[in-house]
Amino acid sequence: MIKRKLVAVLLLMNFAAIAQDLNKQEVKNEVIRILDSINKAKLPDTKSGVSNEEHWYDRISLRGYAQIRYNGLFSTNDKVSCEQCDKSWGTTSTEPDAKSNNGLFIRRARLVFSGQVHPNVFFYFQPDFASSPSTGIQNFVQIRDLYFDLSFDKKKEYRVRVGQSKIPYGFENMQSSSIRLALDRNDAMNSAILNERDLGIFFYWAPAEIRERFAMLVKDGYKGSGDYGVFAFGVYNGQIANKLDGNRDLNVVARATYPFIIGSQIIEPGIQAYTGKWAFTGEISPGVKVNDPQYVKDQRVGATFVLYPRPFGIQTEYNIGTGPRYNKVTNTVDETDLNGGYVLLNYKLDIKKQHIYPFAKFQYYDGGKKYEKDARSYVVRDYEIGIEWQPFKAFELTAEYVIADRTFEDSVLPINRQQGNLLRLQAQFNF
Numbered sequence: 001m002i003k004r005k006l007v008a009v010l011l012l013m014n015f016a017a018i019a020q021d022l023n024k025q026e027v028k029n030e031v032i033r034i035l036d037s038i039n040k041a042k043l044p045d046t047k048s049g050v051s052n053e054e055h056w057y058d059r060i061s062l063r064g065y066a067q068i069r070y071n072g073l074f075s076t077n078d079k080v081s082c083e084q085c086d087k088s089w090g091t092t093s094t095e096p097d098a099k100s101n102n103g104l105f106i107r108r109a110r111l112v113f114s115g116q117v118h119p120n121v122f123f124y125f126q127p128d129f130a131s132s133p134s135t136g137i138q139n140f141v142q143i144r145d146l147y148f149d150l151s152f153d154k155k156k157e158y159r160v161r162v163g164q165s166k167i168p169y170g171f172e173n174m175q176s177s178s179i180r181l182a183l184d185r186n187d188a189m190n191s192a193i194l195n196e197r198d199l200g201i202f203f204y205w206a207p208a209e210i211r212e213r214f215a216m217l218v219k220d221g222y223k224g225s226g227d228y229g230v231f232a233f234g235v236y237n238g239q240i241a242n243k244l245d246g247n248r249d250l251n252v253v254a255r256a257t258y259p260f261i262i263g264s265q266i267i268e269p270g271i272q273a274y275t276g277k278w279a280f281t282g283e284i285s286p287g288v289k290v291n292d293p294q295y296v297k298d299q300r301v302g303a304t305f306v307l308y309p310r311p312f313g314i315q316t317e318y319n320i321g322t323g324p325r326y327n328k329v330t331n332t333v334d335e336t337d338l339n340g341g342y343v344l345l346n347y348k349l350d351i352k353k354q355h356i357y358p359f360a361k362f363q364y365y366d367g368g369k370k371y372e373k374d375a376r377s378y379v380v381r382d383y384e385i386g387i388e389w390q391p392f393k394a395f396e397l398t399a400e401y402v403i404a405d406r407t408f409e410d411s412v413l414p415i416n417r418q419q420g421n422l423l424r425l426q427a428q429f430n431f
Helices: 004-019 024-042 208-220
Strands: 060-074 104-118 122-130 140-153 159-166 198-205 229-238 251-257 260-262 265-278 294-307 312-327 332-347 350-351 354-368 377-394 394-407 419-431
Touching: 024 060, 140 198, 294 332, 312 354, 312 377
Parallel strands: none
Antiparallel strands: 060 104, 060 419, 104 122, 122 140, 140 159, 159 198, 198 229, 229 251, 251 265, 260 265, 265 294, 294 312, 312 332, 332 354, 350 354, 354 377, 377 394, 394 419
């Protein structure tokens, strides 16, 4: 018994001596090694195919942008305005000495939530926090996009889009406002669909290689339209976004486009058309007559040609059709022919990581705008000269000088041709 006690004492004294010989760093390293071994033992066996649990937020991304504008520089005529373009530009007041309120203005403030929530289901939700109703009160929240893409193959070349989204009509209409050079879309193509969106069901098809090309034309700064398929076909309410359908007639739309690579250049020709019946739901003033206010013919066909800026670019579109338009002679809204388009010349200059885009644009439109007061009659001839500067990805600054000649007439302003010039500025923040 005494011998065993002596042996135990000797062993303890030996361990103490050894511990004194170890330096602190060695002790620390040994502790870390043991803790690492314990943690690895708790982790699932990744080699056998078992992975960590995936959370819902791992499949959803968030991005957005905001635009701040100022239209108060060097204006020669405050009554030059564009209601569909920018409510801080000019005024539609009937007062003889009316002045516009061209102060600082939040044009857009948008967040985009999107994600592949299932191998065959993609969702996209975009609210705008700077919607501007006609009351003059600013910055209301409104849904711009809310749709789901259901794909039928692993490459997602065939998909059906259900929800509120852009109507596949026109290249500039498809371009995001965060990408477009000119501050506003052209009147001729954009008068087809206010805010470019409506509630509908659309089929899109594009080969995987071309879908990657569509993405590259946006990502690499070539001002692409985004991926709306090589071929698109669908039906929609025909009553613009965020409004109930005004009749039981669905509009039908189709579009075909293809970005070709020719040497060092990329060109994209396209054609699109839609047909339907427009329903007035409060746009008509008392005393103005419409033959059948719920079923006014609304049809168009348009052509597109784009030479992407590598480094010089051309973008042009033209459309013709039939739609409602105010007639000041008879004080009626008639079904009349319409036509118009635009030409945009641009250049892409890269200085290290900075991008500079000088551009010039001419637009023309002769027709009505069904969603404005009395299907307001328009004749537009505008010239725009501008430059966009991107010093880094999160910030863009655009300056645009406009030489405008706009006739827009309704029952309150039956004779109204306004001409004038102004300098417009926009700061855009991407996040």
